[in-house]
Amino acid sequence: MSDALVIFTPSGKRGRFALGTPVLTAARQLGVDLDSVCGGRGICSKCQITPGYGEFSKHGVHVGDGALSEWNAVEQRYKEKRGLIDGRRLGCQAKVMGDVVIDVPPESQVHRQVVRKAASVRTVSMDPATRLYLVEVEEPDMHEPSGDLERLARALRKQWEIPGISAGLEVLRKLQPALRAGKWQVTVALHKDHRPGAHRLLDIWPGLYEGGLYGLAIDLGSTTIAAHLCDLRTGEVIGSSGVMNPQIRFGEDLMSRVSYAMMNPGGDAEMTRAVRDGLDALIRALADEAAIPPHAIVEAVIVCNPVMHHLLLGIDPVELGQAPFALATSDALSIDARDLNLSSLNPAARAYLLPCIAGHVGADAAAVALSEAPETSDDLVLIVDVGTNAEILLGDKRRVLACSSPTGPAFEGAQISSGQRAAPGAIERVEIDPASKEPRFRVIGCDLWSDEPGFAEATEATGITGICGSGIIEAVAEMRMAGIVDRSGLIGGPEQTGTWRSQPEGRTFAYLLHDASATGGPRITVTQGDIRAIQLAKSALYAGARLLMDEIGTDHVDRVVLAGAFGAHISPKHAMVLGMIPDAALDKVTSAGNAAGTGARIALCSISARQSIEANVHRIHKVETAIEPRFQEHFVNANALPHAVDTFPELARLVTLPDVSFNTGGGESDGGRRRRRRA
């Protein structure tokens, strides 16, 4: 026998190879996904495999003990120095000596799956833009006077089939010392996205670089900035953090920031500086927390709405504040991270911004589309990314529509009298007994309800500090179901509601949720103003969804996906009671968590995902809410808080009172005034 049959699992790829062929070589020739940084030099250990001795019948192959060459000294040294799981071999050392089944464990696959979404068939395989390569470079020779960079390029061409490289001055500076310190063996980080052009040399280390290589997936929201630090080899998230967007001091919502730029010369530059500084500080904190050097971060993928997109890039967003809402650029951008003054990253780090769908529907919406893939859905799915601006996608395999709706920051706890960010101490869940009108609640950081024993002790450390986005949604919905608020959104007085918790506050009433003022703590109420803010926000959201449904010609969606940084925390039931989203069966309303952030992570891990979203955005049909008269119509009609029973027949058991109305004629004009403010 001069050759042998080799079968790789899980791929099932198979072929015959001459005896003595290294397993790594066989894998490469068959196109099996088996990692290697050192190119088979027995030093990186990325090509670990498990020979399947005894897998006789399954694959119809008789596999003997001598099917691979003997365990060798290189493997022994590796095992002693770094450890190797029993039964594992190094694919570059083990040679084929007989028929064999070889399993490639997930850690040894370059393109292992990283983002698995339970609710969808979608999986994402590792296919990062930046990878490490160990390479041996020829020494310089006076008789053949090429530069070190040119010899490195030649070695990469020969040893890794990389056709060409380019290098910036920062890394060029490190080239000569690294080559000499590594005795002409170096590890390079090469970046290649899916666009034409040479591989870009991002960094270089003497010998085998054993540190990590990291990337950031950043969801740059109007109110909060969230970032995930990912290992670019495994796709694993090794740290996550969020901060308030420091631009908030220039205006809480996007339009007020655009106004700030219009009214103040240099105002856009001020906001650009603020957001870049905030991002850079967040990056430093994340690297610190994960105990990695920030220079090991070589990529950042950023998703954001168009105004944040322009402000981050240093482009005056004034055109986004007026029809026709023209973007300076809509395509995806691949740029040097230092152009964004993200100076704590590797000096050669790259930044990728997803494409924008339109002037009001940004890269964040594109990221949601990448994460949720409505274009692959069999049934009609409504995806709502709730933030200061809501991005709404509606579609299925046939077509996908998108719009954006100005909900304002109320859903995030801002503009709410006792509102706060979702942080320990914030009320996040609320229930109100329909009979007694007494509330109970839970706060972030404690698993107990407020009426359960031990709650006071458990919350002593954090206190009860305010109410966050999901808390206010539940509070308003519960107030409505308990008959404390009527259809128009008016809070009844104590005589009307039958509870002392309805307390006068100015010319209206407020519902007292929690009172610690006796002990110097806060007094947490839901005021008439809070109800109005939530009504405006939910009307905008609902109207946007309706507009897309009109466009597609339907008054029913098959399922609803709630996304957004706090999408995971919204109770679908309460959202529907409030009329935030169109009616759907409760079990068809799911949460996707921070889908925009997930989309950013997918794009960070996979250049083919970048390619796919860049193509897809052109197929998403954009609907402009600002110029659609029907949007105003839907918005006005959505102002009321429906009776819960209208929405959910199955909720009837909870709603023990007939619907109430506290309207004294003032509510309507109050609502009218607020609507005008928005226009």
Place this chain on the structure above:
Amino acid sequence: MSDALVIFTPSGKRGRFALGTPVLTAARQLGVDLDSVCGGRGICSKCQITPGYGEFSKHGVHVGDGALSEWNAVEQRYKEKRGLIDGRRLGCQAKVMGDVVIDVPPESQVHRQVVRKAASVRTVSMDPATRLYLVEVEEPDMHEPSGDLERLARALRKQWEIPGISAGLEVLRKLQPALRAGKWQVTVALHKDHRPGAHRLLDIWPGLYEGGLYGLAIDLGSTTIAAHLCDLRTGEVIGSSGVMNPQIRFGEDLMSRVSYAMMNPGGDAEMTRAVRDGLDALIRALADEAAIPPHAIVEAVIVCNPVMHHLLLGIDPVELGQAPFALATSDALSIDARDLNLSSLNPAARAYLLPCIAGHVGADAAAVALSEAPETSDDLVLIVDVGTNAEILLGDKRRVLACSSPTGPAFEGAQISSGQRAAPGAIERVEIDPASKEPRFRVIGCDLWSDEPGFAEATEATGITGICGSGIIEAVAEMRMAGIVDRSGLIGGPEQTGTWRSQPEGRTFAYLLHDASATGGPRITVTQGDIRAIQLAKSALYAGARLLMDEIGTDHVDRVVLAGAFGAHISPKHAMVLGMIPDAALDKVTSAGNAAGTGARIALCSISARQSIEANVHRIHKVETAIEPRFQEHFVNANALPHAVDTFPELARLVTLPDVSFNTGGGESDGGRRRRRRA
């Protein structure tokens, strides 16, 4: 007749066109080189042509008065507003109405010739990397929500067949205001060098931009930095300037700068800062003098030796100070000028560095090769670029060799007791009467010889301040021819030379050239040390040339080209008397002026020239002087100053004395000491 014959001169291209075809359209279809920035909109006037009424017989065509359409209102308005030479028409307005001969004047040719070299067949045609395009961009539309940049790209594709563009953040910032101010008509500056990749958007202006577009050709020498400011449309040099290289304070020659970097941590960064700051100041001064905004400068082509190359790029030059003299990178570089901190240029300006030939033969030598094109020469040409380091090229059509020789700065007037830069007041020409031993001289800024009437008055303003590079070469050669200096380089005393001008200075003698000390002016002498410095410099130069001649197997060159910033000023006769260069017929020794600077200018004006030199450097065979034992041999043998009659039989009439020898046994050891210093 429904069509007509159109013949273009000077190209001779001809074709038949339907009556009514605009001349510009006909030119484009025939591939005639007729410029247009506005694309035929009648506003840029770049497409001016002269119809050849009456050119009957010459082209065998009868051309009538009605061969072109009538002079129209657009042309009339243009003529009134901007002026138009009588007889000229605008090619986009004039339509073909009958057989016609049309002349395209040089100003209307895109690819007009700019660099014409008298001594060579080589001509360079305009083919710049950056060009202007007027373009009409579609307005944004909410129903088709593409970005402004994407619509600009689409317009350029449709109107100019430009396949794709990329834009940095700096220019992206200007895009939206420019499009709106120009009512969706803008002029863009697009940069495209000969490498793969999209056109790069460098700048944008509302409407038709009528300002200039400029580039810099920079010769960055160890001692001086020279720059030419060129109009990128015409190739014309509109300003030139030079400054001392501010790195001089870190060491006069290259090796002392490399030592500075090795001995002082951060010393390379210090030198990088110094040269970049110096360059930027020079650029500002040039723009100021030419009264153009520095932002209109969009390109810089830089040539320099390898050490300056690395220091400019911010790369530690330490490897260039020791064998094998490895360059960090040898290929040509096309980078953002702001990466070199050239902040007064257009923020998107590009910098192009010519390729290096080897660790000792830099981009300056490549530029000389580009300018002098030895690879096209029928006879064997020796090209010597004299500077602090001499670059030497030897070759013909069959092969070209190159080396570099460390002459030191003596030829530039440095390390000379009365030496100075070539500036008004410096002695640049010297004659010594062989009989009387009396000198006469000329100084820069005055056309009279020092013994002519009016000389004292004419030089009163500048004074006589010192002696520059060409002056010291002539002085030493004349001293040798007059018998004041002997073959070994020793200056004789007054008894030996028979002139009171041989005056003791320490333990040796000096020749007094000029004495104004009585009136408080300088006393200008040529000392024994000066002679030794010139001997070392000329030996190094000669030895390098001989080494190349050995390699090619010849002891004779057909012609010699003297290049270098002061190459134009060296007298070939004196250079040969000194033994700077191998013997050749006097009329075969020509000066090419600053050939490296000319090469930079050629590369600035023509991307095909860049392409050609990038290919050619790989064909130039590099000889390393530092490791060739024969170099030392030639160097030692070249130390003597030959008797002029040995070199030039035709000079015999000038040399009235038999050759002299003042050797007292000390000269040899003196020379030996100095040679050791160099090793």
